[in-house]
Amino acid sequence: MKKVVQNVIMILGIAFFIGIFFPSFRLGMAQAVDPILHPLLGFGKIHIVIFILASFTALYSSLIQRFTVDYKFMKFAQQKIAEYQKRYFKAVKENNKFLLKQLEKEKDDIKRLQAELMDMNFRTMFYTVVVTIPIWIWLWYVIYNVQNLPTFYPMWSVNATSHFNVTIPFSGEIHVSDYLMLPLFTWWIFWYILCSIAVGQIFRRVLQE
Numbered sequence: 001m002k003k004v005v006q007n008v009i010m011i012l013g014i015a016f017f018i019g020i021f022f023p024s025f026r027l028g029m030a031q032a033v034d035p036i037l038h039p040l041l042g043f044g045k046i047h048i049v050i051f052i053l054a055s056f057t058a059l060y061s062s063l064i065q066r067f068t069v070d071y072k073f074m075k076f077a078q079q080k081i082a083e084y085q086k087r088y089f090k091a092v093k094e095n096n097k098f099l100l101k102q103l104e105k106e107k108d109d110i111k112r113l114q115a116e117l118m119d120m121n122f123r124t125m126f127y128t129v130v131v132t133i134p135i136w137i138w139l140w141y142v143i144y145n146v147q148n149l150p151t152f153y154p155m156w157s158v159n160a161t162s163h164f165n166v167t168i169p170f171s172g173e174i175h176v177s178d179y180l181m182l183p184l185f186t187w188w189i190f191w192y193i194l195c196s197i198a199v200g201q202i203f204r205r206v207l208q209e
Contacts, residue, residue, distance in 0.1 A: 006123070013126030016133040030141030033134045041142065046164040046176055047191060053135050054192045057128075058200035064127045066207045069120060077113040084110045136192075143176055143188055164188075 019025035040049045084106060091099040140146065143164055164176045166187065176188040 006127075009130055010123055010126045013129045016129055017126070020133060020137065026137050026140070027146065029134055030137045030146065033138050034141065037135070037138050038142075045166075046143070046188070047166050050139065050188060050192050051195045053139070054195035055199045057132050057135060058196045059203050060131050061128050061196075062200055062203035062207055064124060065204070068124050068127060074117065074120070077117050081110055081113055081117075139188065139192070 016029075019029070037053070040052060043049055043052075084103065087099065088103050090096075091103060165173050166176055167173045168187070174187060176191075177186050179185060180187050180190050
């Protein structure tokens with residue numbers, strides 16, 4: 001039963017990840033979660049709403065990692081792979097054919113460890129996006145006032161009727177969709193990631209104790 005639930009969640013994660021590239025899917029998902037998340041706008045400040053959602057994401061991600069990632073195996077596998085690569089590059093540099101032949105015997109085991117690590121990381125990622133993607137899509141929906149945009153709109157189109165402004169150091173008052181540093185790296189995305197990382201560190205430390 002546990003395996004079935006895990007597979008269902010993973011399939012949902014993959015479906016969500018693919019679905020975000022389709023405007024109709026994004027709009028449908030946003031409208032589906034809007035009744036649940038819309039009350040958060042009652043706080044009045046969009047940066048507080050983003051902080052709450054980022055904190056929830058951090059907690060969910062930390063719990064997923066806590067119960068799905070085998071940290072002992074991960075540490076063992078990473079160390080084993082790193083040692084193998086170090087020995088391999090040294091053997092190539094020194095043209096040590098004897099050592100290369102010995103390493104060839106270990107190659108299958110190393111590939112197996114790499115595959116297991118990749119599988120574990122992918123599963124964790126897709127478990128996480130089941131919650132993360134709906135939250136991001138809803139923030140996109142309300143910040144860009146998507147319901148008033150044309151049917152075929154770019155992913156990060158800005159609607160002038162959206163009034164989510166914040167005051168930040170050095171720049172004063174800006175719209176949360178204004179760019180920072182790099183294209184597509186908007187203020188709201190920066191704030192979400194910053195809050196998620198900071199709060200996530202706290203949750204992970206608590207869960208590890």
